[in-house]
Amino acid sequence: LHGVDPQRLIFADTVPPQDHIDRLALADLYLDTTVYSAFTTLAMTLWAGLPVIAMLGDRYSTRMGAVAVQAAGLGDLVVSDLNRYEELAVALAEDPVRLKGYRQHLLDHGRESALFDRQGWIEAMQTAFERVWSRYLNGEAPDHLTIPAG
Numbered sequence: 001l002h003g004v005d006p007q008r009l010i011f012a013d014t015v016p017p018q019d020h021i022d023r024l025a026l027a028d029l030y031l032d033t034t035v036y037s038a039f040t041t042l043a044m045t046l047w048a049g050l051p052v053i054a055m056l057g058d059r060y061s062t063r064m065g066a067v068a069v070q071a072a073g074l075g076d077l078v079v080s081d082l083n084r085y086e087e088l089a090v091a092l093a094e095d096p097v098r099l100k101g102y103r104q105h106l107l108d109h110g111r112e113s114a115l116f117d118r119q120g121w122i123e124a125m126q127t128a129f130e131r132v133w134s135r136y137l138n139g140e141a142p143d144h145l146t147i148p149a150g
Helices: 017-024 040-047 060-071 082-093 096-112 118-137
Strands: 052-055
Touching (some): 052 060, 082 096
C-alpha cells in the first residue's frame, strides 16, 4: 500500500448524497489529484466546508479542480507545481489554525461563492447565447466568448 498503514484506510459503503457530504466534512483536508482532477466530488467537498488543495494543470481534465477551488474563493490553495503542492499540504497539516480558517471561510461564504451561484451562471450563459445569436444574425463569424465565473 505504498507505505500507508492499512489501518488508516477506510472503505465506506455507498450512502445518499447528504450523508456523503456529511462524511466528507469529517476530514481535515482534501488533496485533489494532479493527473485527473475531481469536480463533482470536489464540489461536494467544498459544499461540506472541507478545504481543497488543487493543482492547475494544462488540460481540461487537470484544471477542473483548480477552477472549482478558485470559484469557491480559495484561490491561494491552487498551486502550479508538485513541489508547491507538497509544501502547501505539509504546511496546512502542521497549522491547524490556518486550516480551520479555510474551513470557516467555506462555511461562512462558500455556498454563496461563484461556484454555487446557479442563477449567476444561468444569466451568464444566457448572455453568451444572445451574443452568439447576435453574431449570427449580423453575419459575423463565430468567435471565442468569455463567460465570467461570477
